[in-house]
Amino acid sequence: MVAPIKNFLSVPKTMFGVGAISQLNELLDERRAGSGHIVFFVDHYFKDLEKYNIRVDSGDLFFQVDTSEEPKTVVIDEYTKKIKDSGDLPCAVVAFGGGSVLDVGKAVSIMLTNDGSSSDYQGWDLPKNKPVYKVGIPTVSGTGAEVSRTCVLMGPEKKQGINSNFSLYDQIVLDPNLLETVPTEQAFYTAMDCYIHSVESLCGCYLNDFSKAYAEKALDLTRKRFLGDGTHGDMMIASMFGGNSIVYSEVGVCHAMSYGLSYAFGIHHGEGNVIAFDYLDQYYPDYMEEFREMVKKHNITIRRGLCADLSEEMLEKMIDITLLMEKPLENALGTDWRNIFTRDVIKELYLRM
């Protein structure tokens, strides 16, 4: 039996351009329609939204999101409780930040209309009720979270996404100017998320012409940004294209390894990818030279020697988490992946990182 061809959902509305953020108040006023209030999630890097003239009304809720760690299900549940306890449902959830903040916005918009804990919904197509309308405003580019139908959360037992059409933003505002103040390392690690999942998409067996076109152009634009004369706008589009590429394909070995690193060390996904990718010559040989050229050109020091002293127990847990990534591993290595990517192989790779 052939797998059905996905009928994929796009973000319905996109506003792209330098200065687009100046149109946000107007967009939100349409949603408020006089009486509604809005919940803002803002990366703690931005103290407030005044610099961008974004209006936060007295009835609105404003949460500063600590993005030093990746979003946790317990934190999502706390936000949800606070919002529910404060009164009526908001007319919109606005997320302003990087991939973590975008994922918080997605998860909370779903949990406001679906009972229980967000950890109950980690998996595929589990939320049943339509979420609160949400607007995503990326301030660093690469994750693809602005166009993807997942929000990846660290649960008590696993790191896994809420994969659902309900995770998709209703509106995204892409303003290249927002990327101007991102620290170099963070911009680099996040962009490499795009670079690496585009490579994984191109090298995987799930690839079709749709995913190929998006991944190839995402690579071109990322390359242009970090080895040529690319703009912030180019990287913003690269991120969107990289995210679209995954619609019909999957990530691969690197993402599967990165998840284990995030679990053990709380390392951000982008940095985890960079750490892992540097040891995956065997799987992605054609891209290593270029990747290392970008690392070198931007003076990135990849953390090393992380896993040597880990307990056996933690290593086994990291291997468990890696092996949970069944589709990415099948995409990367074929249906026989379990016999190729054994616990021993994974362990040996982790021990080198």
Add this chain to the structure above:
Amino acid sequence: MVAPIKNFLSVPKTMFGVGAISQLNELLDERRAGSGHIVFFVDHYFKDLEKYNIRVDSGDLFFQVDTSEEPKTVVIDEYTKKIKDSGDLPCAVVAFGGGSVLDVGKAVSIMLTNDGSSSDYQGWDLPKNKPVYKVGIPTVSGTGAEVSRTCVLMGPEKKQGINSNFSLYDQIVLDPNLLETVPTEQAFYTAMDCYIHSVESLCGCYLNDFSKAYAEKALDLTRKRFLGDGTHGDMMIASMFGGNSIVYSEVGVCHAMSYGLSYAFGIHHGEGNVIAFDYLDQYYPDYMEEFREMVKKHNITIRRGLCADLSEEMLEKMIDITLLMEKPLENALGTDWRNIFTRDVIKELYLRM
């Protein structure tokens, strides 16, 4: 005053892949929900839909669309009347064919819920009522009609699109296998529509990073299809990318001239573009060599000497139609375009075609 940045609407659902058409019955059954009927518009090139196992039920309406000419507002109005006279509104309009058929599906879906003649809605954002749900299934690639918010109609007085969010398909099904039986010339002319509007987008002053990325990749893929080893799938994606490119940019001189050729001779838009482009070295010098290489490789004989014997009156009308394309001409030539692209310049160009 700076022009506002567009908040553009995407086709909400896309199904891409070889064999995707086999999933259409299931999609439509969801819409029928037991009792609804469907209106099919099918390119006259396909006698019926049996070859693709698409079920047409006894209550459905089936129209064979004569695509030897481009869609006219009077024809749209006739279709609309027939459907309205036959009873309840359909639960879906399905268009199966090239750009003309896709435009017929768009226009009829709008006219079923908006009074008057389709010629009343040629322009920008004129329809007021939500259209009937519609599915677009392209069988030849290049126009971008599958993702665009316009449907171009030949009216009694002008060739112009119904430019509206309501023109956007709710669902598109992109199956590269459908392109297999397209005659070479038609495939070529339609693909060149994509090539040419991508060139016009890249060379225009409206260009931003979004439109640039889409146009560059659309060119790459079209080039690959006609000068390399590209697949039908590549061309299907090129068409979608070319259409997306226009979201934030515009077409240019060639489209403006092509409209006049269509008006005078009923020439299809794609062929009109090819005829006109071959005389536009001055405006698009960087792309002429490649364009002519594609023409040569595929043994395309461009019609020539069309306009030499036209009446003064017809030539003046063609110039009027060209000059109606204000945005494309501004995009191509800057705000001073009226002083550059004068009636004399346009006339001289037409007389060479």
